[in-house]
Amino acid sequence: MTQVIWLRNDLRTSDNTALAAAMAAGPTVALYLITPGQWLAHDDAPCKVDFWLRNLGELSAQLRALNVPLLIREVEDWQAVPHALLKLCREFDVQGVHYNEEYGVNERRRDRAVAALLSDCGIRVRGHVDQVLFAPGSVLTQSGGHFKVYSQFRKQCLSRLDVSLPPCVPSPAAQAPLAISSDPVPTAVAGFPRPTDYLRALWPAGEAFAQRRLALFVEDDLDQYHERRDLPAEPGTSQLSAYLAAGVISIRQCLHAALGYNRGELDSGNTGATTWINELLWREFYKHVLDGHPQVSMHRAFRSETDALPWRRAPYELEAWQQGRTGFPIIDAAMRQLQETGWMHNRLRMVVAMFLSKNLLIDWREGERWFMRHLIDGDLAANNGGWQWSASTGTDSVPYFRLFNPISQSQRFDPDGQFLRRWLPELQHLDKRDIHNPAAHRSLFGVTEYPAPIVDLGASRARALDAFRNLSEARP
Missing domain, CATH: 1.25.40.80 (Serine Threonine Protein Phosphatase 5, Tetratricopeptide repeat)
Structure with a gap:
């Protein structure tokens, strides 16, 4: 009764619910599907894809110790997944497929399609909570x-x-060896450039x-x-x-x-x-x-009435935010940290998200997409939840009238300017008082290479509050 553990975002052997269940049910083969078209459609970051592959390489060695071969198959997207799995099941006479459940709309649709096709062919499919x-x-x-x-x-x-x-599920014991060889794990996937050695070194695999x-x-x-x-x-x-x-x-x-x-x-x-x-x-x-609430994984706000907000189309300001050139040091340092490390400090994720969605009044979905395209820890639920919380469009989100002031946030949480100096070398010469708001001292200290603020905080706050108030007043 050969079983398949279909690996997704569960790249480990310990406390892996589906792996333990598969190996308890019979001789087990592991499968990982590379789907570059789907990853591109989901805005998965190149550094995250690289992280998956590096961890898959480490996992292959651990599975080998359990005598579980790892098979790698590539299809363009999730529409091709059901037939790819059926083909593999027929090739190895598989009787059962196990996977750990995922909860996005597309993930649910994919898994239902797999279960329908394989079940019709007499192959048992079982999802696990993990x-x-x-x-x-x-x-x-x-x-x-x-x-x-x-x-x-x-x-x-x-x-x-x-x-x-x-x-925690105990790690399974090694099974009897199978006459199946593992496939080599690719080191790259077309469409996802390799990140820098610096970034990779920050996130060792395994x-x-x-x-x-x-x-x-x-x-x-x-x-x-x-x-x-x-x-x-x-x-x-x-x-x-x-x-x-x-x-x-x-x-x-x-x-x-x-x-x-x-x-x-x-x-x-x-x-x-x-x-x-x-x-x-x-x-x-x-x-x-x-x-x-499946709509949140379909680029829709949890609070549907907020889709009527007058989001601004401001490509110059959006690009300045993306590239860390807003003229607000804590925003720019955080955005540069994201680009270079694939990660951003959680407090700063909230600060930059509020700045984009409220001070700039740019649709939060632009920020959600940019984060997913750069985060090594990009997770649909957490990223969407965080963005909608900050933009006051989500469930249990921050009240619309609450805006983090980037200057006071910087002064409060980076009082000596250490974080700012790490990511904004052009401001290194400023003291711990002036570095948080160099616009107030441009001529005095010669900070000519650092951009002026792209927005007035007071005026932009008033604009955001008006937009949300008008939304509330327009509701029946």
């Missing part, structure tokens, strides 16, 4: 609907976790490294996480988002590590640990929103 702590649709309000408010969702999750903690990074974060940084996580110049965050997005480490492993440090406490004890657990539950919340 990306989340609770299956979407199982955490509901008293009226049976999906939660729209995070605090209520969090309360329900903590209550359930307090009763029953999802266990499950073993991800586990070490988790252990070091818990040991060295978790205690002060609540105090340091908003400081972009300090290594106060876990740096695990890329590994979670690719499934090189699991959400359960992260939660168990935090609970181990916090003596089993979910909502009390060490503040750093409980703050990080809260962030893990935000990730969970957005996965459930994605599943319960």
